[in-house]
Amino acid sequence: MNIDISVQEPMLVRSSPVSGFTTFTIYLHTSHPAFSVPKSSCRRKFSEFQWLRRLLLRHHPHRNPPDLPSSAFLLISLDEKFLEQRRLGLQTFLRELVCVPSYLGEKAVHMFLQTELNINRIQENVDGLRDDLVAKHSQYWPKISESQDVSLAMEPTQPRQIQRPRSNRVSSSSTGESFPGSPAAMWSSPHSYGSALIC
Numbered sequence: 001m002n003i004d005i006s007v008q009e010p011m012l013v014r015s016s017p018v019s020g021f022t023t024f025t026i027y028l029h030t031s032h033p034a035f036s037v038p039k040s041s042c043r044r045k046f047s048e049f050q051w052l053r054r055l056l057l058r059h060h061p062h063r064n065p066p067d068l069p070s071s072a073f074l075l076i077s078l079d080e081k082f083l084e085q086r087r088l089g090l091q092t093f094l095r096e097l098v099c100v101p102s103y104l105g106e107k108a109v110h111m112f113l114q115t116e117l118n119i120n121r122i123q124e125n126v127d128g129l130r131d132d133l134v135a136k137h138s139q140y141w142p143k144i145s146e147s148q149d150v151s152l153a154m155e156p157t158q159p160r161q162i163q164r165p166r167s168n169r170v171s172s173s174s175t176g177e178s179f180p181g182s183p184a185a186m187w188s189s190p191h192s193y194g195s196a197l198i199c
Contacts, residue, residue: 003030004030005098007026022045026042034104053065055126
């Protein structure tokens with residue numbers, strides 16, 4: 001029962017000429033029975049990882065969730081070295097998280113890992129106000145080829161083909177704003193990364 005999870009493809013999303021945030025793609029392949037979808041891709045930003053950790057700490061006060069990498073100001077977060085450190089930190093966070101059986105019982109974890117539903121929508125599911133199905137909202141697109149020569153870009157690049165039968169716009173933040181379909185309209189990656197089977 002393997003869980004193959006990796007965090008890749010940092011992408012800058014500008015909210016103004018002087019500010020913005022970076023999102024990362026979460027790739028998940030699994031045969032674990034706790035997951036209703038065996039293969040998925042989604043994009044998440046750092047503040048959403050922080051929300052997930054706070055939720056797990058509230059729901060499991062006697063267990064300390066895995067650590068997240070440190071926060072940073074935008075100018076620092078544009079540095080490739082920093083992005084790589086953050087990517088590795090987020091990947092380690094998720095790999096340690098999915099090895100904890102009690103966390104795999106949390107619907108919020110599955111929605112976070114396998115959908116791009118925004119945090120408000122996930123919280124409504126946690127509170128029992130909604131009953132969204134992960135399988136209905138999950139999606140998958142292939143990883144960037146390791147042979148591609150890509151660098152961190154501040155402007156949108158040409159879209160690549162993705163397996164995305166639904167709408168090409170998704171809500172992907174705690175405020176519910178809509179972004180171009182991930183990662184077709186705007187993505188950047190300093191490197192291509194492999195993943196490892198865990199648990």
